[in-house]
Amino acid sequence: MSFFKRFNRVFYRLFISYIVLIILAVAIVGITSYLYFSNSFDNEINRLYSRLITQYSDYIDNSIIQRTEKIFVNLFAEKQKEENITFLFDNYVPGNHIKIVNVYKCLQEIVSTNCDILDSIYIHYKKNNLIVSSQGVIYFTRGKWENTLPHIKLDWLDTFYNNNKKVMWTITRDISSVSTYLPQVERVTTLLHSFPFNSFPDNNKGCIAINVNEKAIRNAIKTLSIEDTARILIIDGETNSIISCSEVSQQFKNSFLNNCMKKINEDDAFSGSFITSIDNERNFVFYRNSQYNKWKYVVIVPLDTMYKSSYAVKQMLVIYCVLALIIGIIISGIFTTKIYNPLESLINMARKILKRPVNKKENEYVLINNVIDELSIKVNELENTLNSNIHIIKRDIIDALLNNKADISQLDKKIKLVNMDIFADYYTVILLNLDRNFMNNISTENSQFIKYNMIDHINKFNDGKVKCFATDVNDYLIAIIVCIIGDMTNEDKIIDKLVNECLTYANVNFKLPVHSAIGSTISNIYDVYVSYENALVALKYSFFKRKDKVLRFNEISFLEYNTDQDTFDDALFDEFKRYINTNNCRQAICIVDKIVNELKNKNFSYDFAKQKLTELVSLYYVLIKSVDKDIIKEMGKDMFSQFINLSDIDEFxxxxxxxxxxxxxxVSEKESRSRTSEVIKSAINYIIDNINSDITLNDIAEHVSLSPNYLSKIFKDETGKNIQDFITQERMERAKKLLLSTNMKIEEISFEVGYNNTAYFIRRFKEMYGKTPKKFRELNITN
Known part of the structure; x- marks a missing residue:
């Protein structure tokens, strides 16, 4: 037992405490670091592979899917191609075999241009029971397809019409692709699209099939291969079939489809990840949906591969924790010795004070505690807490008085507690309204400094008969309770002196505009909230009486209850409406000036006058909205919020x-643009109607009632062409139609399109189309 008593000494307890703390610290840091590292590593791996699968899916989407869909769109982008391809959807083959050849050549050209991803293109013309492809033509006769190209499979046709979808991608399948000499087996996936585009297979005119080489998808996968151990798969989300993948075994594919696809399909998220067993191996599975079809992109990485690099770091972490523990024990011994030495000196001094003998088994803290108890009897500093909170208590008292939230008995106790000399014979409230624009245009620090500097200055005002207690109501308003001692003989002079002092101080020191309002006089301190409410009423009239820096409730109270509102001229609103409807800006502004002057100069209540301004703004908003809703979208959305924040009627x-x-x-600019468009439209109609005549600029200008020069300028600005070029272009287009659709002679066509000189017509036609009219007719009729 004597051995364990030795550990009652502070030295041993301190040393053991340090060791325990170090062990705990090392354990906590080690475990936390391990958990943090593991979590961070998992998150980093997740982010890394999520970014990689995003890049991978975007690459496939853009380079394969979107490009294939663009190829489909480009079939109909050029007018010549569109005419050739769509002709047989609506017209029968007899007499139009040249169209089949044109379609065949067109498809061959597209496949050749995009041979890196395309295998072939097929177009099924339902009306003609005909398939034209980049590999040849197939007819449907006697109830079956007369396949002149035996290597071509038409399984996609049944797939499309059985599914009854406008657009679909097929699963990967084997087809025969023709090389220079012999057919070859290729794996393809097919984009099938109904025609017309928005029709379903049961009521369409046919369909287009674009076969994409699976080899192109595999090449894209190889280009984006993440690492050797990662497996990449593309899955059709509707059929759960593998479209393409990196090199994996069939057993692995089957295991993935059985274990993972149900979970991936049940997840409504666009992308995600999870850990699962595939082919008896734990794997991290990352997946993401295609943006353009039902494909799902999957990257599978073995867990062992992902965490291989973290094993060495975890081992190093354990080694560092052990080293830290050893070093901590050594440092604990050093620190304990240095800390205990001054404590030992203090203990020796305590023994001398208490006159106790040295006892190495005695607890030093018990000894020190006895000394402190004997020396701390006379310590008492409770009053410091009260003194540090006097300003807060005073502010609460003023707020309670102004807002009528005072419990009189409790308030009396607080006033006595802080020795607040607020009692007097009479009371009134003054409100100082700091200019909102000025305060908003300076920093928050400066606005707060100005406000509280003024409050401190007001609280110091004392001429023997007046005491002031000020507080801030909000960012722009200061409330002052003025306590007046004695009779009310010179009350107005006293109040005016105080107000002028405040206004002068704000102007001289801060250049700050201030408006003030003075409430009624009250004889009971607990009724001062009445004076405060009266001052608020007076203050709101500063909106219409901005020039009056001081507003007294006693002088304007009659306005608040004024019932003689019928002196306002409501006919001004009708005049304003008429001028706005006719876009007479100058007269409308004159009416606004009259309304503002009437509200400023006549004795209306604040609510009535503000209501009239609101009605004026609302009327204007409705009028403009009825004229042009786009203007309201551009300028009217903030109109009412701006109106509410206006500080006075002059600013309004x-x-x-x-x-x-x-x-x-x-409005004026839009009306002008509309008139110009009508003039140009009239000029173009005149040109088209008189194309076979000798049309001049003067003729057209006379028709639209404009000068030739001005007409030429606005025609160029509106259409991008001058008038003469436009006339020539229209004549040549008319000539082309006559050449192809009639047997008229060249001379007759020349006169028909407005050229009296046939040679000049032939020369202009050749300049525009590179061929004479005769040659143009021969070539196009032959084709």
Missing amino acids: QVWFVNIIRQISNI
Whole structure:
């Protein structure tokens, strides 16, 4: 037992405590680091492979799927191709065999251009029971397909019409592809698209099939191969069939389809990942959906491969923890010795004070505690807490008085507690409204400094008969409770002096515009909220009486209850409506000026006057919306929020006039553009109607009632062509139609399109099309 008593000493306890702390610290840091590293490694691996599968899927989507769909769109992009391809959907073959040849050549050209991904293209013309492909032509006769190309398989045709979908991709399958000499077996997947585009197979005119080489997909997979151990697969989400994949065994494919596809299909997310067993091996599976079809891109990475690089780091982490523990024990011994030495000196001094003998088994903390108890009897500093909170308590008292939230008994106790000399004979409330625009245009720090600097200055105001207690109501409003001692003989002079002092101080020190409002006089401190409410009523009239820096409730209270509102001229609103509807900006602004002057100069209540301004803005909004909704979208969306934030009626007048001018300019500009478009349309119709005549610029200008020069300018601006070039182009287009659709002689066609000189017509035609009219007719009729 005597051996264990030795550990009562501070030295041993301190040393053991350090060791325990170090062990705990090392254990916590080690475990935390291990967990953090493992979690970070997992997250990093997840992010890495998620980015890789995103790049991989985007690459396949863009280089294979989207490109194939663009090839399909390009079949109909050029007018000549579209005419050749779509002709047989609506017309019968007899007499149009040249069209089959054109389609065949067109498809061959497209396959040749895109041979890196395409195997072949087929077009099924349902009306003609005909298939034209890049490899040849197949007819449907006597109830079956007369396949002149035995190597071609038509299994895709039944697949498409049985599924009844507008667009679909088939699973990968084997087909025969013709090389120079012999057919070869290729694996393809096919994009099938109904024609017309928005029709279903049961009511369409046919379909287009584009065969994409599976080899092209595999090459893309090889290009984007992530690492040797990663497997990449492309799955058809509808049939759960493998479209293409990197080199994996059939057993692996079957195991993946059985174990993973159900989970992938049940997940509604666009992409995701999970861990599962495939072919008796734990794997991390990352998957992502295609943006263009039902394909799913899958990357499978063995867990052993992913975590191989982390094993060495974990081993090093264990070694570092052991080393840290050893070093910590050594440092603990050093620190314990250095810390204990001053404590030992203090203990020796305590023994001398208490006159106790040295006892190596005694607990030093018990000894020190006894000394502290004897020396701390006289310590008492509770008053410091109260002194540090006086300002907060005073502010709460003022807020309670202004907002009528005072419990009189509790409030009296607080006033006595902080020795607040607030009681007097009479009371009134003054509100200082700091200019909103000024305060919003400076930094928050500066606005707070100005506000609280003014509050401190006001609280120091004291001429023996007046005491002030100020607080902030919000960012722009300061409330002052003015306590007046004595009679009310010079009340107005006292209040005016205080207000002028505040306004002068704000202007001289900060150049800050301030408006003030003075409430009614109250004789009971607990009724001061009435004066505060009256001051708020007076303050709102500063909107219409901006020039009056001081507003007294006693002087304007009659306005609040004024019932003589019928003196306002409501006919001004009708005049304003008429001028806005006719876009008479100047007269509308004059009406606005009259309305503003009437509201400023007559004795209306604040609510009535503000209502009239609101009605004016609302009327204008409705009028402009009825004229042009696009203008409201551009300028009207913030109109009412801007109106609410205006500080006075003069600011309203400037703001509203500016809006009227801006919108008036927009309306005028749109009307001008509309008139110009009508003129150009009339000129073009005149040219087309008189194309066989000798048309001049003056004739056209006279027709549209404009000068030739101005007509020429706006025609060029609107169409991008000058008038003479446009006339020539229209004549040549008319000539082409006559050459191809009639047996008229060249001379007759020349006169028909407005050329009296046949030689000049032939020369202009050759300049435009590179051939004479005769040669043009011969070539096109032959084709």
